[in-house]
Structures are given as C-alpha cells and as structure tokens.
Amino acid sequence: GAGVSQTPSNKVTEKGKYVELRCDPISGHTALYWYRQSLGQGPEFLIYFQGTGAADDSGLPNDRFFAVRPEGSVSTLKIQRTERGDSAVYLCASSSGTSGSHQETQYFGPGTRLLVL
Amino acid sequence: AQSVSQHNHHVILSEAASLELGCNYSYGGTVNLFWYVQYPGQHLQLLLKYFSGDPLVKGIKGFEAEFIKSKFSFNLRKPSVQWSDTAEYFCAVKGENNYQLIWGAGTKLIIKP
Numbered sequence: 001g002a003g004v005s006q007t008p009s010n011k012v013t014e015k016g017k018y019v020e021l022r023c024d025p026i027s028g029h030t031a032l033y034w035y036r037q038s039l040g041q042g043p044e045f046l047i048y049f050q051g052t053g054a055a056d057d058s059g060l061p062n063d064r065f066f067a068v069r070p071e072g073s074v075s076t077l078k079i080q081r082t083e084r085g086d087s088a089v090y091l092c093a094s095s096s097g098t099s100g101s102h103q104e105t106q107y108f109g110p111g112t113r114l115l116v117l
Numbered sequence: 118a119q120s121v122s123q124h125n126h127h128v129i130l131s132e133a134a135s136l137e138l139g140c141n142y143s144y145g146g147t148v149n150l151f152w153y154v155q156y157p158g159q160h161l162q163l164l165l166k167y168f169s170g171d172p173l174v175k176g177i178k179g180f181e182a183e184f185i186k187s188k189f190s191f192n193l194r195k196p197s198v199q200w201s202d203t204a205e206y207f208c209a210v211k212g213e214n215n216y217q218l219i220w221g222a223g224t225k226l227i228i229k230p
Contacts (some may be wrong), residue, residue: 031207033214042121042207042220043161056217091161095216108153108161 002026004109006092012115013082021077021112025094032075033106034067035091043091049075050097082116089113119144120213123221130198130213131229138193138224141209149211150191151218153183156204164206167191178202 003026013019025032030051035043045059052072060066064082069075072117093106124139142148151162165176172184182193191208208221 033216033218035218040126040222042209042222043218044220045217048216059217104216105151105163105166107163110160 004092004094004107006090006109008112009110010051010113010115012117014117015082015084017082017116019079019082019114021079021090021114023075023077023092023094023109025073025075025092026107029094029096029107030072031095031097031104032069033093033095034075034077035093037089037091037111039088046077046090068079081112084116087114087116119210120219121210121219123208123224125224126222127225128228129227129229132200133197134137136193136195136198136202136226137206138189138206138226140193140221141189142191142208142210142219143189143214144210145230148168150182150184151209151211152176152191152193153181153209154204155207155223161207164193187202197227198226200228202226203228 007022032049036046036067037043047067048056048077049069065081066078089111091111093108094106095106120143122141148229150167153161154164155161164180165174165182167174175181180195182191184191205223205225207223209218212219
C-alpha cells in the first residue's frame with residue numbers, strides 16, 4: 001500500500017479482556033516498530049522487528065504485551081488482561097531496513113486508539 | 118538515559134509571525150534528529166531530519182531546523198507561519214541503538230487567523 005495502515009482505528013474494551021491491534025507496513029519495508037502514545041506525551045518505543053524477528057522488545061512494559069510478525073510483513077500487537085492504564089494510542093511505523101545503517105526514516109500509521117473501561 | 122526536552126507545550130501565534138520551537142536532547146554520541154508534525158486528525162508526518170553534514174536543514178512547507186552540537190539542540194524555525202501550520206510538533210532523536218526513536222512531549226501550535 002501507499003502508507004502504513006492500522007486497524008482498528010478505535011478499540012474500546014473492558015478491563016481484563018484481550019485485544020489485538022494490527023499493522024500493515026509500507027510494502028517492501030523490512031523494519032517495523034510499535035510505539036505507544038499516552039495523552040499529552042510523545043510516543044514511547046515498544047518493540048522493533050527486522051523481518052520476522054523481534055530485534056528489540058525492551059520497550060514492552062510487561063509480559064501482558066506481545067507482538068508477532070510471522071511472515072515479515074503484517075504485525076499484530078497483542079495485549080492480555082487489559083488494564084485501564086493501557087489506554088493510549090498505539091502507533092506503528094515502518095522503514096526500509098535495507099541500508100544497514102541508522103540513517104533511515106520511520107513512516108507512521110494513523111494509530112489505534114485503545115480505551116480500556 | 119537519552120531524553121528529549123521540548124520547552125513549550127503550547128504556543129499561540131498570529132499569522133505571519135516568526136516561529137521557533139525549542140528541542141534539546143541528552144546524548145553525547147552520534148545522533149540523528151527529526152521533527153515530526155501531526156495535523157489535526159492526521160497521523161505523524163516527517164517534517165525534516167538531520168543525519169550529517171550541513172547543520173541547517175530545510176524541510177517541507179518552509180520549515181528549517183538548526184543542529185547545534187555544542188548546545189545539544191535542534192530548534193525548529195519558520196519565518197512566517199500560516200493558519201494551516203496549526204498542529205502538534207514533535208522532536209525525536211534516534212538513539213545509539215540506531216532504530217529506537219526517543220521523543221519529546223510535543224508542542225501544540227495554534228495559529229490565529
């Protein structure tokens with residue numbers, strides 16, 4: 001596609017439920033990132049994929065959060081036993097991942113706004 | 118730990134005024150620096166970036182930023198703002214691990230017509 005897409009755009013769930021958030025990166029981009037943005041703050045890094053593997057998951061807040069990218073394209077962020085504090089906008093970004101250097105631009109999707117009641 | 122500080126959370130200007138948004142970061146090594154913009158109802162878009170070379174970087178829509186290494190700063194400027202520049206502006210630094218962006222809290226800019 002032309003840009004990064006994320007679904008759903010909004011998700012309302014109840015405390016304790018399980019949610020999945022989907023990200024479709026720009027076609028051909030091998031690097032994919034998840035960030036979380038709470039109200040009034042800048043995004044915070046969660047996890048980075050290079051291809052199918054999670055190269056860095058150091059930003060995941062706890063073991064209720066998990067992300068996969070089984071075929072190296074679409075990624076799913078999974079949150080178990082949701083808590084009210086998980087309410088935020090979850091952003092996905094992708095970059096080409098081909099340069100092997102740090103000089104890459106990350107392109108962002110519109111985000112999924114998660115509200116945990 | 119690396120961090121990014123944006124000095125103003127809210128800025129209100131009239132059209133044609135000059136703009137400067139401050140951004141300071143803490144990291145002593147090689148940095149990549151970015152300004153992203155988020156217009157109302159839209160997603161984050163890259164405004165400009167600095168990787169190396171000329172410290173004065175030109176971006177889209179007449180924006181520019183200057184990297185001053187000695188001051189750990191990357192301030193965003195525009196000589197004459199327009200109503201359509203109303204948006205939230207984020208400064209970000211790429212950390213030493215080469216892919217994780219560290220973000221400031223953002224500055225909400227409102228341009229009065």
